[in-house]
Amino acid sequence: MPKTIKKLAVLTSGGDSPGMNAAIRSVVRTCAYHGIECFGVYKGYEGLIEGDFKRMDARSVKGIINKGGTILKSARSKEFRTVEGRQKAYKQLIDANIDSLVVIGGDGSFTGALIFNQEFGFPVMGIPGTIDNDIVGTSHTLGFDTALNTVVDAIDKIRDTASSHNRLFFVEVMGRDVGHIALNAGIAGGAEEILIPEEDLGLDRLVESLNRSRKSGKTSSIVIVAEGDKIGKNIFELKDYVDDNMEGYDVRVSVLGHMQRGGPPSCFDRVLASRMGVKAVESLLDGETNYMVGLLNGKMELTPLDNAIKGKTKINLELLRVSDIMST
Ligand code: F6P
Numbered sequence: 001m002p003k004t005i006k007k008l009a010v011l012t013s014g015g016d017s018p019g020m021n022a023a024i025r026s027v028v029r030t031c032a033y034h035g036i037e038c039f040g041v042y043k044g045y046e047g048l049i050e051g052d053f054k055r056m057d058a059r060s061v062k063g064i065i066n067k068g069g070t071i072l073k074s075a076r077s078k079e080f081r082t083v084e085g086r087q088k089a090y091k092q093l094i095d096a097n098i099d100s101l102v103v104i105g106g107d108g109s110f111t112g113a114l115i116f117n118q119e120f121g122f123p124v125m126g127i128p129g130t131i132d133n134d135i136v137g138t139s140h141t142l143g144f145d146t147a148l149n150t151v152v153d154a155i156d157k158i159r160d161t162a163s164s165h166n167r168l169f170f171v172e173v174m175g176r177d178v179g180h181i182a183l184n185a186g187i188a189g190g191a192e193e194i195l196i197p198e199e200d201l202g203l204d205r206l207v208e209s210l211n212r213s214r215k216s217g218k219t220s221s222i223v224i225v226a227e228g229d230k231i232g233k234n235i236f237e238l239k240d241y242v243d244d245n246m247e248g249y250d251v252r253v254s255v256l257g258h259m260q261r262g263g264p265p266s267c268f269d270r271v272l273a274s275r276m277g278v279k280a281v282e283s284l285l286d287g288e289t290n291y292m293v294g295l296l297n298g299k300m301e302l303t304p305l306d307n308a309i310k311g312k313t314k315i316n317l318e319l320l321r322v323s324d325i326m327s328t
Pocket of ligand 1: 015106130131132174175176227261
């Protein structure tokens with residue numbers, strides 16, 4: 001049932017990701033296109049509780065499509081996890097005559113949005129912004145493609161020094177408790193081994209594979225380790241284990257860390273963000289609420305927030321097989 005929206009708020013929440021600014025820009029400009037007043041909320045749910053709002057028009061978002069991070073800042077708000085905090089947020093929105101909310105963030109942010117709607121009936125729409133790509137309902141979360149390119153660039157650079165010194169590098173990448181960054185960037189970076197939480201191959205198999213690589217004449221190797229990997233040793237312990245148990249390897253460690261969250265968004269993420277912003281605002285105008293916009297089979301689709309929150313993404317088994325074959 002189409003709905004009239006006079007004022008709409010947009011916020012970014014949780015870990016930032018490249019493409020969030022492009023999504024903010026798209027939400028603001030889609031509002032302008034439809035004659036809706038748009039308000040940016042600073043610092044995620046914390047700003048919602050404090051009423052930290054700023055009127056934004058089409059010109060407010062010029063020059064940000066190519067910027068990493070989020071001009072609205074992000075935060076993880078403990079107070080919003082309390083009903084009192086959510087009541088304050090609801091009052092701020094009502095006092096400002098705002099009648100819809102777009103939340104750009106990950107599953108934790110969507111959980112807050114859904115509870116907020118269930119308690120106050122306030123219309124909400126989610127845009128999946130996280131580098132982890134760990135949300136069902138979209139083939140790509142905002143920032144995932146950019147993070148992959150950042151990691152591949154880092155692997156290429158590490159490969160130069162690894163091959164110059166005949167070294168084995170353990171490279172830790174982000175992804176929280178999934179291995180999508182590790183698997184995709186590992187294949188693209190030509191990693192000899194990729195350790196991901198979804199497939200615990202065990203230490204013996206890793207050692208056997210590294211020995212096989214060396215016997216086959218490889219003088220340097222790169223092992224990508226997802227931060228959520230479950231091999232039972234952290235990346236520094238892995239180094240020590242190889243140092244103590246394997247001859248002929250000079251081992252180093254590189255933890256890529258938060259650089260994976262920054263940088264100008266890729267073309268793919270800019271286009272994805274622009275599409276998601278339009279879909280989010282126009283879905284609210286169609287009277288929809290409690291959905292997440294996502295890319296499925298190349299199209300913008302809606303997934304109930306509850307499914308997006310509860311669902312668990314699966315590793316692409318075909319990619320896993322490709323990675324095994326490539327490490328021959
Ligand atoms: O969810 C995005 C992410 O970058 C994860 O990959 C990582 O584990 C986490 O955020 C780091 O959180 P923080 O920014 O609080 O250190």
